[in-house]
Amino acid sequence: MVRVSDLIGARAAPSAPPLRLGAAPAATPAPHERRAFTRLYDDITEGIREVGEGVRKGGRIHAGAFIHQVRQLACTPEAVTALLPTAFAPYDPDDFLDRHTSNVVVLALATAEALGIQEENRLCVAFASAAHDLGMYSLPRELLYKRGALDISEAKTLRRHPHVGFSLLRSTRHNVENLARAVYQEHERENGNGYPEGVRSPEIAQEAKIIAVADTFEALMHNRPHRPGLSPFECIRTLTQKGRGELCPRVLRSFLAQITPFPPTSRVQLNDGRNAEVVAVNSDSPLRPVVRVDASNRASGERMLVDLSQTPLLSIASTLEPTRLPS
Ligand SMILES: [Fe+2]
Numbered sequence: 001m002v003r004v005s006d007l008i009g010a011r012a013a014p015s016a017p018p019l020r021l022g023a024a025p026a027a028t029p030a031p032h033e034r035r036a037f038t039r040l041y042d043d044i045t046e047g048i049r050e051v052g053e054g055v056r057k058g059g060r061i062h063a064g065a066f067i068h069q070v071r072q073l074a075c076t077p078e079a080v081t082a083l084l085p086t087a088f089a090p091y092d093p094d095d096f097l098d099r100h101t102s103n104v105v106v107l108a109l110a111t112a113e114a115l116g117i118q119e120e121n122r123l124c125v126a127f128a129s130a131a132h133d134l135g136m137y138s139l140p141r142e143l144l145y146k147r148g149a150l151d152i153s154e155a156k157t158l159r160r161h162p163h164v165g166f167s168l169l170r171s172t173r174h175n176v177e178n179l180a181r182a183v184y185q186e187h188e189r190e191n192g193n194g195y196p197e198g199v200r201s202p203e204i205a206q207e208a209k210i211i212a213v214a215d216t217f218e219a220l221m222h223n224r225p226h227r228p229g230l231s232p233f234e235c236i237r238t239l240t241q242k243g244r245g246e247l248c249p250r251v252l253r254s255f256l257a258q259i260t261p262f263p264p265t266s267r268v269q270l271n272d273g274r275n276a277e278v279v280a281v282n283s284d285s286p287l288r289p290v291v292r293v294d295a296s297n298r299a300s301g302e303r304m305l306v307d308l309s310q311t312p313l314l315s316i317a318s319t320l321e322p323t324r325l326p327s
Contacts, residue, residue: 029082037079041086043069045102048130052097052137055168067127073109074126075119080109084259088232093223094145097136100218105129107214107259114254121207128182128207132215135164135183147225159195162187182207186215189246201248209248213239213255216247236286257283264289267320275320276306285309287316 029037047066054061073079087103108129112122136144139161143154150158166184169176185208188194190201194212217239222229230238236256243252262268262278268291269275276291288308295303308314 029078033078034082037076037082038086040069040073040076040079041083041102041106044073044105044130045098048101049098051134055134055137058138061168061172066130070105070126070130071123073105074122077109077113080106080113084110087218088221090229091222093225096222096224097133097144100222101130101133103218103222104132104211104214107218107255108210110258111210111214111251111255114258115210115251117206124178124182125207125210127176128179128186129211129214131165131169131179131183132186132211133161133165134168135161135166138164145225149226159187163196178205178207181205182211184208186211188212190248191245193246204248206251209251210255213243213247213251216243217255217259233287253283256286257281260286260289262287262289262316262319268316269318269320271315271317279305282307282309289316291316 044066047063047069051061051063051066073083083106087106091099105126108125109122112125117125136158139158143150143157146154162184166180169180169183182205184196185194185199185204188197188199188204188208189212190204190209192198192200217235220230220235220238221232239247239252240256260281262281264278264280266278267275268278270291270293274293276293278289279292280290282288282290285308290305290307290309292303292305306314308316
């Protein structure tokens with residue numbers, strides 16, 4: 001089987017300079033780095049649009065520079081972290097597919113990072129995410145952006161998109177079996193309730209499991225022509241409740257640890273009125289992080305650490321400043 005890196009190496013633009021990364025922690029990129037990351041995100045979105053256009057017209061897919069940009073993002077964890085807020089920013093629901101796809105790339109890579117996935121497999125996650133909805137571009141726009149519910153025949157057509165994406169990838173001159181398999185399986189579910197084959201967990205590729213979580217969350221979060229998006233809280237609740245049995249628990253935990261509405265350093269107000277700073281995320285309980293409460297002991301000025309996952313009566317009432325997830 002040809003490795004993803006063989007394909008990427010064969011098609012990357014060798015002269016393109018890497019992103020210049022500073023030594024600053026990922027949470028605080030310098031303004032010029034942030035601009036570079038945003039440009040990379042925009043380039044990837046544009047690349048997805050161009051590739052999708054090729055699919056729509058049934059012509060040859062040109063993806064040279066695009067492949068290099070996706071690879072660059074996969075190899076730059078700082079960029080992935082910095083782009084998380086972008087992935088949560090609203091966009092036009094009547095033209096959602098390009099932004100949806102780049103957001104899934106960002107979210108899936110953040111999850112892969114949390115899972116400790118090595119570079120070779122991270123590249124596969126990145127490319128499979130970028131290609132996961134390729135088949136959607138072959139659908140008529142009136143179906144893709146329909147405002148009402150789909151009828152049975154339309155739903156059946158829509159559910160063919162993993163197969164179409166798989167065939168498109170298989171038709172390239174490269175042998176990308178692992179990539180094509182992940183695209184084919186992105187709607188399979190742990191308990192066998194997915195499609196197109198209805199296979200169960202052990203038969204589903206890890207990359208497909210990661211895309212399933214990122215794709216589901218991204219779609220829940222954003223407006224679509226037929227329904228409004230959910231708040232971050234509602235998204236997390238839906239993902240943890242409805243995802244039970246359907247989404248890989250290990251992947252889901254890693255994902256939630258990455259996309260918590262209360263990342264470290266964010267300022268929050270507790271339900272007893274005290275202010276606090278988040279110092280660590282509980283991956284099993286993303287809405288209940290560990291916080292350092294302001295002036296817990298006024299006499300000594302000591303700031304007490306509280307693990308909110310262990311204090312059922314104490315919880316976060318609100319955030320005090322913008323977090324990664326805009327409300
Ligand atoms: Fe899909």
